[in-house]
Amino acid sequence: MIKWLIRIIATIYVGMLVGVPVGSIVYRALKPGFHEFFNQLGTPSAVHALVLTLEVAAVAVTLNTVFGLGVAILLARHRFRGASLVEALIDLPLSLSPVVIGLALVLCYSTTQGLFGPLLVHLGITVLFSFPGIVMACAFVSLPYVVREVQPVLIELGTDQEQAAETLGAGPFTVFWKITMPSVRWGLAYGVLLTTARVLGEFGAVAVVSGNIEDRTQTMTLWVDSALTNFNYNGAYAGALLLALISTLVLAALSLSRAKEGRLR
Amino acid sequence: MSIEVRSLSKRFGKVSAVHDLDLDVPAGSLTALLGPSGGGKSTVLRCIAGLEIPDAGSIFIDGVDVTRVPARDRGIGFCFQHYAPFRHMTVWDNVAFGLKVRHRPKPEITHRVTELLELVRLDGFAERYPSQLSGGQRQRMALARALAVAPRVLLLDEPFGALDAQVRKELRSWLRDLVEEMKVTTVLVTHDQEEAMEVADQIAIIRDGNLEQVGTPAACYDHPANEFVATFLGPATLHDGDWVRPHDLVISKSPADGAHPGVIERITQLGFEVRVEIHLDDGSDTYVQLARRNFDELAPGVGDHVFVAVAATIPIGGSENHAESDTRPSA
Numbered sequence: 001m002i003k004w005l006i007r008i009i010a011t012i013y014v015g016m017l018v019g020v021p022v023g024s025i026v027y028r029a030l031k032p033g034f035h036e037f038f039n040q041l042g043t044p045s046a047v048h049a050l051v052l053t054l055e056v057a058a059v060a061v062t063l064n065t066v067f068g069l070g071v072a073i074l075l076a077r078h079r080f081r082g083a084s085l086v087e088a089l090i091d092l093p094l095s096l097s098p099v100v101i102g103l104a105l106v107l108c109y110s111t112t113q114g115l116f117g118p119l120l121v122h123l124g125i126t127v128l129f130s131f132p133g134i135v136m137a138c139a140f141v142s143l144p145y146v147v148r149e150v151q152p153v154l155i156e157l158g159t160d161q162e163q164a165a166e167t168l169g170a171g172p173f174t175v176f177w178k179i180t181m182p183s184v185r186w187g188l189a190y191g192v193l194l195t196t197a198r199v200l201g202e203f204g205a206v207a208v209v210s211g212n213i214e215d216r217t218q219t220m221t222l223w224v225d226s227a228l229t230n231f232n233y234n235g236a237y238a239g240a241l242l243l244a245l246i247s248t249l250v251l252a253a254l255s256l257s258r259a260k261e262g263r264l265r
Numbered sequence: 266m267s268i269e270v271r272s273l274s275k276r277f278g279k280v281s282a283v284h285d286l287d288l289d290v291p292a293g294s295l296t297a298l299l300g301p302s303g304g305g306k307s308t309v310l311r312c313i314a315g316l317e318i319p320d321a322g323s324i325f326i327d328g329v330d331v332t333r334v335p336a337r338d339r340g341i342g343f344c345f346q347h348y349a350p351f352r353h354m355t356v357w358d359n360v361a362f363g364l365k366v367r368h369r370p371k372p373e374i375t376h377r378v379t380e381l382l383e384l385v386r387l388d389g390f391a392e393r394y395p396s397q398l399s400g401g402q403r404q405r406m407a408l409a410r411a412l413a414v415a416p417r418v419l420l421l422d423e424p425f426g427a428l429d430a431q432v433r434k435e436l437r438s439w440l441r442d443l444v445e446e447m448k449v450t451t452v453l454v455t456h457d458q459e460e461a462m463e464v465a466d467q468i469a470i471i472r473d474g475n476l477e478q479v480g481t482p483a484a485c486y487d488h489p490a491n492e493f494v495a496t497f498l499g500p501a502t503l504h505d506g507d508w509v510r511p512h513d514l515v516i517s518k519s520p521a522d523g524a525h526p527g528v529i530e531r532i533t534q535l536g537f538e539v540r541v542e543i544h545l546d547d548g549s550d551t552y553v554q555l556a557r558r559n560f561d562e563l564a565p566g567v568g569d570h571v572f573v574a575v576a577a578t579i580p581i582g583g584s585e586n587h588a589e590s591d592t593r594p595s596a
Contacts, residue, residue, distance in 0.1 A: 160345050160347065160349035161350075161351055163316050163336070163345070164343065164345060164349040164351070164407075164410075165351070165362065165366075166335075166336045166337050167314060167316070167336050167337065167339075167341055167342070167411075168337070168363035168366060168413075169337045169363055169367050169414060170362075170366045178362075178366075179351060183352070
């Protein structure tokens with residue numbers, strides 16, 4: 001009886017909090033018909049926002065994958081001075097509001113008042129209100145995911161298998177690609193997935209550093225927001241659904257490949 | 266291939282794991298590093314393998330100083346305590362790993378892996394994953410993997426530690442035969458003195474990072490260098506200030522010269538032998554191990570008054586054991 005009660009409460013909670021709002025987006029986005037859906041997403045500003053979002057995601061996710069893997073190995077395999085400081089810094093993006101992160105980047109990279117401003121002017125690099133700034137903001141907010149997914153897997157794995165490979169004649173490069181990587185691949189895959197989802201959905205930090213310039217620095221979330229502000233509800237819903245679909249597809253691909261491998265074992 | 270360990274020292278932080286240790290392993294022999302847990306024997310093995318860098322001292326394999334040579338170039342096969350199977354690879358790929366890494370031609374790999382899987386009786390398991398094997402099978406897979414690259418030296422860290430008693434005994438004699446057949450110099454680490462004495466040609470007793478004694482199992486058992494070795498290698502009781510093996514004590518029902526009177530407190534039947542615990546009149550306790558037949562002849566009971574005499578004491582630190590236990594590399 002109590003078991004059933006708990007199940008019902010849990011279902012209602014998740015349903016009301018997640019299911020109904022997401023469901024209503026799907027409903028509202030498709031209500032005007034597929035024609036309108038594609039029309040809205042076919043406008044030049046929407047296409048530009050989508051392309052920019054995917055480009056930013058590609059770069060930011062790649063950066064955080066490589067960096068995250070490296071840091072995870074460093075933290076899991078080596079004891080060094082300042083390790084706990086690195087640990088704390090890795091988790092910082094989770095506890096900071098994205099708007100604060102955006103502001104922090106402005107304070108560093110603004111050409112007029114930023115810490116590195118004069119240097120950037122001298123080198124002729126613009127960070128704020130352009131692609132590098134958006135990538136930086138997205139990489140910042142999504143920093144912890146790969147590290148936090150891979151690190152515990154590495155610790156659980158231990159060094160026995162890597163050492164065994166070494167005694168069998170494998171060099172560091174071979175050990176990494178043949179032993180370490182295959183062993184952490186699912187942790188890494190989930191880390192990449194979470195990072196991707198976070199980058200696709202990032203709003204606050206990007207809003208601050210990008211300047212939200214239509215057709216230039218407007219990402220998909222910003223486009224949805226401005227559509228909403230301009231009372232273009234059909235556009236806002238279509239954009240929102242597209243973002244949700246991309247994340248869902250990535251998750252589905254991952255689950256499928258994992259299930260396929262599970263059957264082989 | 267002989268192994269020589271010279272003045273080996275290794276510390277982990279403030280703990281000294283191995284202290285100025287010398288050891289010779291003759292070519293083709295099976296040497297057991299025996300001692301209590303945490304005594305440094307695994308560290309010695311890992312230093313030979315190149316998995317630990319010694320703080321001081323040198324390792325020679327076949328007369329060549331390999332102290333600074335990385336593990337992958339030492340020509341060793343290493344079996345880890347928990348086998349360290351590559352969990353994401355099949356049995357076949359596990360065994361083939363060393364050959365693939367060394368870019369051997371494909372037909373050779375196929376031939377060698379097939380041969381090895383047969384040797385360790387895992388043919389038919391090639392497509393399984395390590396998680397689908399029993400402990401004993403995993404152990405044999407790890408051995409095949411280590412042997413695939415035809416190592417000059419085989420190093421085994423507690424090879425039977427994680428197996429149950431039955432499988433352990435089986436694998437022991439199997440390993441003994443295997444090593445003899447492959448003629449590969451083998452060093453194994455164990456804390457089980459029975460295992461060491463059964464399997465090894467030579468045992469090296471290591472305690473607290475120091476080598477206590479090296480020699481054949483018989484030499485170490487019969488002529489232990491010190492009290493620790495005497496008591497570690499087999500049961501021993503203190504009798505009139507001398508260490509005595511319980512099977513070297515004789516009990517009789519009538520007084521004899523030098524025999525101590527006492528009362529039987531407990532009798533335990535251990536299959537072919539019987540253990541008789543006696544409380545001596547001088548207040549000390551001792552126990553005697555008797556063959557079943559001798560026990561039946563005497564037919565003692567709990568509470569009986571008996572006399573305990575010493576047939577032989579353990580010659581601890583005797584000078585003659587040195588000659589017997591000293592070994593030189595024959596390579």
